[in-house]
Amino acid sequence: MITLRSVRKSYGDEVRIGPLNIEIPKAGITSLIGPNGAGKSTTLLMIGRLLNMDEGQIRVANMDVARSRSNDIAKILTILRQENHFITRLTVRQLVGFGRFPYSRGRLTKEDEAIISKYIGFFELTDLEHRFLDELSGGQRQRAYVAMVLCQETEYVLLDEPLNNLDIARSVQMMEHLRRAANELGRTILMVLHDINFAARYSDRICAMKNGQIAAFGTVEDIMKPDLLSDIFETKIEIIKGPYGKIAVY
């Protein structure tokens, strides 16, 4: 469970986030949606201890993220931001291998190697495992990074716009992989998504944010309502029934 208690953060006078109070249950996929500047990424970064909050408390699996040792947190939660611009010349296997760092401190055991192979296989990167990252396409590289954070084998996985820069086919592929990670590996995934329909199709829960506040939190059914979404995004949004569930049309 991820628990936020009166979490606040402000940048200057204009941007204020919080107070946020929410309990995100274990297991499944939760998507954070909302307009630009709603505070989605900031919230995600604070949960992942990459950004300090001004006030409040965040607990992940009962561990206070602001107070615990970074290496201990690294065993229960992992966070991946949007694609880095700097591309290191590491091979896919070396990169994914660094996911084992919190456990092995860099000296990979046979077990580690097996786990690395498992996640390389899971993300269908086996044929590319000795390729350098700068020789890959954007979609492949994104998969390698996600494979690295899953290789950390943490209960909680936080992703900031994992579909950024991916085309439709790569986006669907990524979401299928994440869905499988949640179903088969029992991971709790919390991610920021821009596309409401991707969120609706693949999430268990949706948390909608607006103006630094949590506007709504519930199952996909609860959130995919025309009035609610129109209000959050300040745009006329209709909901229609599609073959895979509800679709937002705007």
Next chain:
Amino acid sequence: MLMRSLNEVEIRSQPPFSGQSANPQKIFTVPFVLAIFAVMALGVISLFTGVYDIWGQADGRDMFFITRVPRTIALMLTGAAMAMTGLIMHLVTQNKMVEPTTIGTTEWAGLGLLAVYLLVPGPSLVLRMTGAIVFSFVGTMIFFLFLRRVRLRSSLIVPIMGLMLGAVISALSTFVTLYFNMSQVIENWFIGSFAPVQIGRYEYLWIIVIVTVILFLYANRLTIAGLGEEVATTLGVNYNRLIVLANALIAVCVGIVAAVIGNIPFLGLIVPNIISMVRGDDLRSNLPWVCLTGMGTITLCDIIARVVIMPFEVPVSLILGTVGAVVFILILLRQRRSRRLR
């Protein structure tokens, strides 16, 4: 099904795998052993290059041990040190153009030497070294803090900023030199040369071996730092502490070399870039290669420096500067080309 076919298309559309570093964990591969022999051969050539006739003269044997052996050892240690410094800087700043001479660390070391000469008349080598190390540390730290604040990630702006900062420090040094009439100090320092190396004047360079060991222990953490602060934190690495450590290692290397030998330009740029192109950026498996290539490059340059105008010699920094400038431009061109492809 869809997923699998997609993946196959992606694989096929890629250039064929070039085959490098299939097993990066193993260090003593055939090419590495060959490289060791090549560097040893260069070392032997370096031992027997020089004007003094060590075979014919009566004191030839003594001269051999007083100057030739120390010079060759100094070359090897300096080469390894400067190449490693470049490598650490590349990882920590995530920029392949950064090295002690392009971000002003060397200039800070020079200022440190001057400061010591100003404060203590006729300072000992230890004092000079300490001054150079402290100033290198402060200077590099200022640059790193600046980088983190401004987040200039454009790969060209960073060295331009560094060169500007270096120019300011260098100007300050020149002013101090002229004002206090110490031009000899700065000239000797600026022209990095191995000619004055002899027994009793180079032994502090052995500290570099300790730096290498520490670096090897922290290799994985530094490679992770190369993935950025956020990835490093996610993996449980204390990024800020690591940066300070990296900086200290850089300062020790640059400071010692500055005090003992002088300004050695571009080695930290050439060597790690060549290694990165061939072997990638995994520090732990690259470190032996970087040391070895650094040793080989500087020894070769020094041999050239000793031979071109025999019986005189030019400072090795002259040769390195020339070679380095050419390589710098080649790397620039290569980077631009690959960006266009992407």
